[in-house]
Amino acid sequence: MRTLIALVGAVACLSACQPNSPSQNISQEPTAVAAAQGVTQNNISESERLNQWFATKYEEQLQSNPILLTFLGRKEKNDQINDMSVAFEKKQLAWQAATVAELTSNFDYEKLTAEAKISYDIWIYQYEQAKAGQQFNKNGYVFTQFNGIQSFAAEFLINFHQVDDLSDMQAYIKRIKGISTAIDQLLVRAQENSAAGTRPPKFAYEGVIEQSNNLITGVPFSQAEGAIDSPLWMDIQRKITTLVDAKKITAAQASSLKSDAKAQLFKSFLPSYQALITWFESDIVNTVSNPTGVSTQKNGQAFYDYMLSASTTTSLSANEIHDIGVAEVARITEEMIEIKDRVGFEGDLAAFFNFIKTDEQFFYPNTDSGRQGYITDTEEYLDFINEQLPEYFGILPKAGLTVKRVEAFREQDGAAQHYHPGTPDGSRPGVYYAHLSDMSAMPKNEMEGVAYHEGNPGHHMQISIAQELTSVPQFRTQANFTAYSEGWGLYAELLAKEMGAYQDDFSDFGRLVNEMWRAVRLVVDTGLHTKGWTEEQAIAYFKEKTPIAEEAILSEVRRYLVLPGQATSYKIGMLKILALRESAKQALGERFDIRSFHDTVLGGGAMPLAILERRVNDWVSSQMPK
Incomplete structure (x- = not known):
């Protein structure tokens, strides 16, 4: 279950778009630095001086990351998209190295407060992770069915590019061209990786092709009778109409904006997506249908070890993580059996799994009414838990939370729910997204735990509190460490039980299913990437240990195959x-x-x-x- 911060970093699965990516400007200004330090040295503490330095450096990072600026609710550079080139990535790393050299030479670690030492250490840790990852640039997957700018770009413009006036809409149109440039840059990288023998599995190619076609199908790209608006064109018209209704622009300006947007869609957006589709369709013959993990790649085992380290922020080996998973699966199985027996089910756990997966009482109808029921009931679960929060937390989030269905152009049957944070000032609420295209993959008994994971006291609470902090440097309010954030999300599912949730035994069983899901991940992820497991073997293990719907299992296993190591972070x-x-x-x-x-x-x-x-x-x- 992704958070937005993770998604920003995974737009291309490359450090070129990490949330904390540093500035293009790698030149240093020694005299300005010395002057700033000299002025303050005798008047403020070492920790205060360090925090001022962090503020300056992080602002440089933000100015090189237009996407993150938009996520933070800031509008400067809202007509630009991040540079995704290899050259820019190298420039970023050089900038980070220079800041670390400056940090270690100009500040006395022993004079810092405990909180300031944490900031110091995190800054260095982020650089060391980025540096260590450089040797694996040819191992990562640039475009996949799970992550990639081909679907993220439209999602970004539709959901996060705020249009309040004429200039915002003009910036939106310019960003369409920026997206095309980014796709072109990333396609070059995907082609280079392919030439080096690194290709995601066949299903990833199919997903990229499908998602890309979804975005260039319909009006204005097609004028066929009965054609519906394409996702971006629908959003463009909606946002322009809103400006007209608010009397922010005239009808003539609206007509001009639509004309400009259509021209940009045809001039840049369409050709870049067509080129992307053409290459993926031509290269798909080189992919495999029943893939194993990345250890089959050149340098693949070292790459996976790095991904485990980056995901868990520990030095645990693949074998250690695998063994932890096996032990957790055994423990949770015993707890599942206890609930099965308590509800009076006659039969073994496998039979109970089948009952949970097939009995209609555990599912909403596969209709719009059923989908709305899922959303409404989720909101009620969250309302209950929100009332309990003051008993368990002193710090509470200010930002609001909404529950939404994933947009049609990126919705996938059985795909995991996920969370997108709001803005630090609360002007845009956090959003809990659910894939509701196939309600048979969204069981009622599991949804309560997922709501607490993605909402409160899980991701929404954790990320909102972080963004609202004023006691630490801003870069820490936007830092992303998956083991911390996803570990908290899974902890929140259990904490909710202590707070009075899961009154129904079947919902509590659903909580255990969710926890088992994450324990199985430890076994399956390491199995795929270090023990030669195939996709079929991973699916079979999942089916044996959980009652999760087959569509969801398939989506999960394919996620692990294209995001090696990431899934281990939750349980760890x-x-x-x-x-x-x-x-x-x-x-x-x-x-x-x-x-x-x-x-x-x-x-x-x-x-x-x-x-x-x-x-x-x-x-x-x-x-x-x-």
């Missing part, structure tokens, strides 16, 4: 948070306060798990008698 992160909580309880006894523990975990933004452990340990020490 959850287990770490639970271990830290238990350790704090043991150390503090009656002094342990769940609200303060949660505020400690969430109050510093996302961070590597080792740094989170240090933060929690510092909090525990502060609660001890003096």
Whole structure:
């Protein structure tokens, strides 16, 4: 289940579009730096001076990342799209190296507060991860059915490019050309990777082709009788009409904007998508239909080890992660059997799985009414949990949350729900998206846990609190560490049980299904990428251990194949948070306060798990008698 921050970083699965990507400007201004330091050195603490430096450097990063600026609700450069070229990526890394050199030479680590030391360490950690990943540039998949600018670009313009006046709409039209440039740049990279022997599986090619065709089908690209508007053209007309209705533009200006937009769609958007489709259709003959993992690639095992490290922020090996998964699967299976027996089901767990997967009481009808029912009931679950939050958290998010169906052009049967954050100022709420094209893949008994994972007390709470922090440098409010964020999301599913959720045994079983899902990921992901498992083997294991719908299992396994290592972050992160909580309880006894523990975990933004452990340990020490 993705968050927006992860999605930004995965637009091309390349560091060229990471949320914290550094500036194009790699030149340093020693005199300005020295002057700034000299002026403040005798008046403010080392930590305050460091935070000022972070503010300057992060603003440089933001100015090189128009996409992230838009996500943050800022409109400068809202007529541009990120540079996706290899040359720009190298320039970014050089900039990061220069900032780390400046950081380590100009600040005294020992004079920093504990919070400032965390900021210092995270900044260096991000650079070291980016540097380590450079040797695997030819191993990553640029376009896949799960991630890729071919679908992300339209989603971005439709959902995140805010149009409030004439200039915003003009910027939107310019961005259409920017998208085309980015696609062209990324296609070159995909072709280079293909030549080096790195291709995603056949199903990924098919997904890219389908998604791309969806965006250039319909009006204005087709004038056939009965043709509906293409997704972007529909959005363009809607946004222009809104401006007219608000008397922000005249009818003549609206006509001119539509003409300009149509011209840009034909001049740049259509050709870039046609070129993308043409190449993928020609190269698909070189793909495999029943793929194994990335270890079959040149340098593939080292690449997977790197991806595990990046995803879990630990040094755990693939074998260790696999073994953890096997143990967790066994534990959760026992808990599942307990619930099966408690509800009086006669038969083994496999028979109970079949009952859960097929009995109509566990599904909404596959109609628009059923889809709305899913959304309405999700909102009710979230309303309940929101009432309990003050008992478990001192810091609460200010941003609102809405529940929506995924747009038709990118919706996939059985694909995982996901969350997109709002803006830091709350002007745009966070959104929990659900794929509702096939309601038979969206069981009622699992939806409650998913709502808590994606909404509150999960991603919405964690990311909104991070974005709203004023006690840490801004770069930390936007940092993304998957083990932390997804670990928290999975922890939130269990926490909700302590908060009074899952009153029905079947919903609690659904919570266990969701947890089993993440435990199976540890086994399947490492199986695919280090043990030679095929897609068929991975699907068979999933079917044996969970009652998840076959469409969802297929979508999941194919996700792991194109995003190696990412799926391991959820359970590893959850287990770490639970271990830290238990350790704090043991150390503090009656002094342990769940609200303060949660505020400690969430109050510093996302961070590597080792740094989170240090933060929690510092909090525990502060609660001890003096």
